[in-house]
Amino acid sequence: MKNLKIDIVSDVMCPWCIVGYKGLETALEQIGPDIKADITWLPFELNPQMPAEGQDMEEHIIEKYGITAEQSAQNREVLSQRGKDAGFEFKFGPDMRMINSFDLHRLLAWAKDQGKQHELQMAFFDEHFTENTPLDKNENLIKIVNAIGLDGAAAQKVLDSDEYAEQARTEQRFALENGINAVPSFIINDKHLISGGQSSDTFKQALQQIAAEA
Template sequence: MNKLQIDIVSDVMCPWCIVGYKGLEAALEQLAPDIEATINWLPFELNPQMPIEGQDLKEHLIEKYGISEQQSVQNREMISQRGKDVGFDFNFSQHMRMINSFDLHRLLAWAKEQGKQHKLQMALFSAHFTDNQPLNEHATLIKIVASLDLDIAAAKDILDSDAYAEQVRAEQKLSREKGISSVPTFIINNKYSIAGGQTADTFKQLLTEITQEA
């Protein structure tokens, strides 16, 4: 059996991050038991200067990428189809907002110590993209934490302080130093990298090549 360490540089606000992960997940299922992977999520902020109230998603995409409203709609339709292809439901409502994800990354750093980082990452993706829950509101985050049987009081203390801020910033700095400037980026055994929301077939081919080379 070949064992891989896969670090995923990601932002919960990035739809391609969950699409890419689901492609990776499907590839690993097909490659089992010959290849087994340990998954670790690393922080990335798409919009570190975004205020806490966030911004209307459609407005944000048009402003940031200089696309038209029609192009924005077409992009979301394409992403929704890619989501269906990998078993993830996108529900792009008129009320979705792009927010700063720093607090989410702080909670994920804490959840990793509890052995529940991956479960929280998946729950946050679903809460944002499928259920349209406002992840910039602490009450929403506490409900998600509670659903995973994580310590509610500890989570509240983290959100009300700057706990794990230094760790998140240090991990982000390390990714930048490695030349990572977009997400998702999948780092295999701290040596190889795969960028973007790749398909299961692409992941399967690349992971097979990596293990053979190793």
């Protein structure tokens, strides 16, 4: 059995990040016990200047990428199908908002110390893209934390302070200093980079090749 270290540079606000992860997950399941992956999530902010109140998601996409409402709707259809193919359900509700995700990254850094980072990352993706839960509301974050078996009171203390802020910023700088300016980015064994929401077949081929060379 080969062990692979996989760092995933991601933002909870990025739909292609969960599509890409699902491709990786399926590839690992297909490969079976021959390859074991040690997965860590690293922070990336798609919109670090986003104000606390956030912005309507469709409005944000249209402004940021200079596309029409019709093109935005078409993009959501493509994403929904890619998600379905990968085993993830997108429900793009009319009230979805793009938010500043820095506090989410701080909580993910805290959850890593509790051995629950991956579970929290998956819960955030589910709540944001499938349940349309506003992740800029602390009460919602505490409910999510509690649901995966973490201490909500401890999470509230993190949110009420600047704990894990420096760690999140340091990890963000690591990605940028290594030329990563888009997500998702999958860093394997600290030297191989796979970018984007790739299919399970692409991941399977790459992982088997990397494991063979390791």
